[in-house]
Amino acid sequence: MKLYTYDPAPNPKRLQLFINYKGIDIETEQVDLMKLEQFKDEFRAVNPVATVPTLVTDEGVVLAEVIGACVYLEEKFPDKPLLGTTALEKAQVISWDHQIFNTCLTAVAEILRNGNPNFAGRALPGGLDIPQIPELVERGKLRLAPAFRAIDAALADSPFLVGDSVTLADIDLLVCTEFCGWVKESVPEDCANIHAWLPRAREALGL
The missing domain is CATH 1.20.1050.10 (Glutathione S-transferase Yfyf (Class Pi); Chain A, domain 2)
Structure with a gap:
């Protein structure tokens, strides 16, 4: 997996807190929104919508919504559940x-x-x-x-x-x-x- 993110921004922080709580180790690349790096060709080749966070799964699927990434990670790493147990x-x-x-x-x-x-x-x-x-x-x-x-x-x-x-x-x-x-x-x-x-x-x- 690989995570493209920008730590100070709220949506990336939602996902990062989720990842940190579960103790998941994911390769991470910062996309500096202040420098408009989300609009660079290299990143738009990954996520054409140009938003972060963007999680690329082990299967090569791009998840560009926080809730989708969280559901995926909860299934992959069920310990310390964050999406409920019932x-x-x-x-x-x-x-x-x-x-x-x-x-x-x-x-x-x-x-x-x-x-x-x-x-x-x-x-x-x-x-x-x-x-x-x-x-x-x-x-x-x-x-x-x-x-x-x-x-x-x-x-x-x-x-x-x-x-x-x-x-x-x-x-x-x-x-x-x-x-x-x-x-x-x-x-x-x-x-x-x-x-x-x-x-x-x-x-x-x-x-």
């Missing part, structure tokens, strides 16, 4: 993964990509020329607090989002809380359950 837990982890990505992560991405001049013409990941929409900055900010409060309610009676141990859902939430700092946003102060969960999640992931 049918219900697996469904819950995937559901949380989808919810956190579509609410929290995309809200921060809206703020960043539509408000930062460095993303002019690149308002969405990938190689398409997509103009920024300034109004989406405010929409992203409006979306964040309600999304975090919904998650906070779910943590009221549980140490982690699914069951009694850390999962990909917790990894996604942790990465999202850190990604907020990129746009000078944060978890609302009244989300006491998330604030109590943060050190617990970091400890569980060995951070």
Whole structure:
């Protein structure tokens, strides 16, 4: 296997935390997004969509979505499961993964990509020329607090989002809380359950 990634970025960090927790040894190559290396011919020959992380499997198949790479690695390396152990837990982890990505992560991405001049013409990941929409900055900010409060309610009676141990859902939430700092946003102060969960999640992931 080979992993193409960029450590500081949120989506690569989601996958890297997954890999680190399981102790998987994978050949890794950094693709510097700040230098726009994702658009170089060499990388686009691997992943034409020009996004990271990109995992090339032992079979030579390119997995360019975090959830796909995680499912593959969970099957290959089942020890220390991160996608649940029962049918219900697996469904819950995937559901949380989808919810956190579509609410929290995309809200921060809206703020960043539509408000930062460095993303002019690149308002969405990938190689398409997509103009920024300034109004989406405010929409992203409006979306964040309600999304975090919904998650906070779910943590009221549980140490982690699914069951009694850390999962990909917790990894996604942790990465999202850190990604907020990129746009000078944060978890609302009244989300006491998330604030109590943060050190617990970091400890569980060995951070």
